[in-house]
Amino acid sequence: MKNPEEIFEILKAKFNEVIIELISDKPTESFITVAPLEIDKVCLYLRDKEGLNFKSLMNLSGVDDANGEKIKDENDNEIIQGGTLSVFYHLESIDLKHKVTLKVSTDRENPEVASVEEIWRAADWHEREAYDMFGIKFLNHHNLIRILMPYDWEGGYPLRKDYQNPEFYKGMKVPY
Amino acid sequence: MALKTEEMVLNMGPQHPSTHGVLRLELVIEGEIIKNVTPHIGYLHRCFEKHCEVMTYPQIIPYTDRMDYLASMCNEFGYVVAVERLMGIEVPERVEYIRVIMAELQRIASHLVAIGTYGADIGAFTPFLFCFRDREKILNLFEITCGARLLYNYIWIGGVMHDLHPDFIRLTKEFIKEFRPNLKELNDLLTFNQIFIDRTANVGILPAETAINYGITGPNLRASGVNWDLRINDPYSIYDRFDFKIPVGKGENGTVGDCWNRYYMRILEMEESLKIVEQAINQIPDGDVSSAIPKRVKPPAGQIYSRVENPRGELGYFIVSDGSVNPTRIKVRAPSFVNMVVFGELCKGHMVADVVAILGSIDIVLGEIDR
Numbered sequence: 001m002k003n004p005e006e007i008f009e010i011l012k013a014k015f016n017e018v019i020i021e022l023i024s025d026k027p028t029e030s031f032i033t034v035a036p037l038e039i040d041k042v043c044l045y046l047r048d049k050e051g052l053n054f055k056s057l058m059n060l061s062g063v064d065d066a067n068g069e070k071i072k073d074e075n076d077n078e079i080i081q082g083g084t085l086s087v088f089y090h091l092e093s094i095d096l097k098h099k100v101t102l103k104v105s106t107d108r109e110n111p112e113v114a115s116v117e118e119i120w121r122a123a124d125w126h127e128r129e130a131y132d133m134f135g136i137k138f139l140n141h142h143n144l145i146r147i148l149m150p151y152d153w154e155g156g157y158p159l160r161k162d163y164q165n166p167e168f169y170k171g172m173k174v175p176y
Numbered sequence: 177m178a179l180k181t182e183e184m185v186l187n188m189g190p191q192h193p194s195t196h197g198v199l200r201l202e203l204v205i206e207g208e209i210i211k212n213v214t215p216h217i218g219y220l221h222r223c224f225e226k227h228c229e230v231m232t233y234p235q236i237i238p239y240t241d242r243m244d245y246l247a248s249m250c251n252e253f254g255y256v257v258a259v260e261r262l263m264g265i266e267v268p269e270r271v272e273y274i275r276v277i278m279a280e281l282q283r284i285a286s287h288l289v290a291i292g293t294y295g296a297d298i299g300a301f302t303p304f305l306f307c308f309r310d311r312e313k314i315l316n317l318f319e320i321t322c323g324a325r326l327l328y329n330y331i332w333i334g335g336v337m338h339d340l341h342p343d344f345i346r347l348t349k350e351f352i353k354e355f356r357p358n359l360k361e362l363n364d365l366l367t368f369n370q371i372f373i374d375r376t377a378n379v380g381i382l383p384a385e386t387a388i389n390y391g392i393t394g395p396n397l398r399a400s401g402v403n404w405d406l407r408i409n410d411p412y413s414i415y416d417r418f419d420f421k422i423p424v425g426k427g428e429n430g431t432v433g434d435c436w437n438r439y440y441m442r443i444l445e446m447e448e449s450l451k452i453v454e455q456a457i458n459q460i461p462d463g464d465v466s467s468a469i470p471k472r473v474k475p476p477a478g479q480i481y482s483r484v485e486n487p488r489g490e491l492g493y494f495i496v497s498d499g500s501v502n503p504t505r506i507k508v509r510a511p512s513f514v515n516m517v518v519f520g521e522l523c524k525g526h527m528v529a530d531v532v533a534i535l536g537s538i539d540i541v542l543g544e545i546d547r
Contacts, residue, residue: 029480056388059481061494061507088494090481094388094404101481122391125517133225148218148546158226159505 001098002052004030010052014045023103031088031101037139039089039104040114046091046100047119054091054100057120061088062130066161068108079162085111085134106136115141133159181206186528190219194297194532197542201531208527213520220546228506233259233473234333236506241327243510243544246289249282249318250486251544252331257412258482258493262475265334270463272414274336277348277456278321280449284355285314286487287442294439294536295366298375303366310358313351320344334468345457352450359446367443376439377430380522380534384433390518394489394511395441396538399425400433406485418455420448435537442539474501488512488539510544 002010008022011032020042024030034042046054068083089102106113115138117123127138128147135157138144146153155166165174188201195201198219204212224243228236240255241248253275260267292307315325320341322330330337366372382392384400397404405422407415423444425437477499483492489511496505515538522534 057391058483058490059492059494059507059509061505061509063496063505063507066504088479088481090492090494094402097409120391121389121517122514125513146218148221150218158223 001096003098004032004100007046007052007098007100008032010049011042011045015042029101031103033103033105036087036104036106036113038114039102040116040119040140042102043089043091043116043119051096053093053096056092056094057116057122057126058090058092058099059088060090060116060123060126060130062086062134062136062159063088064134064159064161065105070162077162077164080108080160083108085136085160087113087130087136089116111136112139113137114139115144117141133157135160183211188531194535195542196293196535196540199540199542199545201535203523203528203531205528210523210526210528210531213523213531215516215519217516217542217545220542222547224508224547225506228503230502232501233475233503236503237332238327238329241329243508243547244286244486244488244491244512244541245326245543246541247282247286247487248326248328249278249331250286250484251491252328253279253413254482254484254486254491255493256331256333257484258480258495259333259473259475261482262478262480262495262497263333263470263473265468265470267334267468268463268465269461270339271335271465271468273456273460274340274465275331276413276415276418277453277460278318278330280452280456281314281317281348283449283487284446285311287446288314290442290487290539291362291366291439294539295372297532297536298372300366300369300372303362306358306362306365310355313354317344317347317351320347332469333473334470335466339465345460348453348457352454355450359443363443367440373429373436376435376533376537379430379435379526379530380537381431382433382438382518382522386518386521387433390521391514392489392518393514394486395445396438396489396515398423399437399441401425401427406483406490410483412482412484415452417459418452420451423448435533438537438539472501474499483509486511488541488544489515508544508547510547512538512540512542513545513547516540516545 011020021033046052063086065084065086068080070078071081073079084105085108087104092099104113127141130136131144132146132149183204183206186203186205189195190198190200200216202214237252240251244251288307288311292304295303319325322328382400384402387397387400403424423441425432429436475497479496481494483490492509494507495503498504523531
């Protein structure tokens, strides 16, 4: 059983400090931030390295940090420009009984994160959900399509903080 | 000359009695053999996570009821544990006991539905009626506790809505006394019935390694032979005070991790839950149940991932707070949502009729898949 600090030390021996960073401030559980395009390599290492054995992914969730600049568009709706979207990964080792949280922050205008779907198949639908709700593109995901919203939804990404309800869906007035 | 075969696409659902809700399965079949299965979900999407962002923390509790509508008490329990951890609230002893009793009774009720509908799905209708008869008694217990039979809003942040009914302990004891022989009857009728075993043993085998990689939890994971239960391995509330065992699949009638094993785990778990309820109602202390309920729920800025063992597996709440009265983000890691991913893998190579058997054994609730 290892705590996040020890896990971070092991990671630091393998990866550059530009890629990873440990953040621990109460009451938040400490987590490790990783560069968005390196997350798959870090995850693969965490899964297969002797003594870490993170064989299961508990949860993967997208978050809109809403830390960009808030401006008004032509219809007087508030939209957010710049800033970041984040993805949190909660990993767990069933045999060694330790946990770790990873965080990836990516650019809001062009959110691209390496997919971990091939490492843990559990990530398949979670990543599709994050794509569906936040528009985060998971590179190398084998089937990145919408999951909860209709496949042909064109109204944007609903869980973003500046999401506006579309006026019409397929010619039908919303709300009807 | 070889017989000419052709692949065909068959739609199962969204309106189909054995999909347990509005789920569409796109089956690619060659004759009777399944080549590929694609589940299409989202028909019950109610924007739970978006709703949460404009509500205060206590207002979210009734919405959590409506996710896994067969295990509402457990959903509330998971949510309040997450918020209490974020805020650092200590809960009175009596509240902890009440919560555990409710969660375990709910687990029995939920497993009864799972078992009953599983039997009905594959052609045994009588056990369904037996299960619903017993579940009705549990719903009556909930009714005298909080007035509602299915969607309770009973477990609150820092406490419970109000104290137990004066008759609750007596009625629960009576229920346990009645239920034990009924469980044996159910075993004789369905579990060890040779027709049922032939239909479910060696079907849809899920090896332990695949299960872990796919993030499967709950009875489905334990049926694959992995001893993993959050009540013991990552204890929350007061589960460390009770004496109970974690049933693990042994493959008595086929292979470890087949449909029969997944079904049988639920029977064994009901017995263990009865033990927990029995111990809890004997130990429950007196005291106040509302003293720790905060007037204003305003957690500090931060994020937390907290999870509990639901009847269907690990129910996790990921809460991001910015220090205001509304959460910035709530993500629910619903057990059925994750368990469903492996479904296509399990069905490959089986017959069309086995799809129903495999789907029933995974025991999904569409309310929490789509949220």
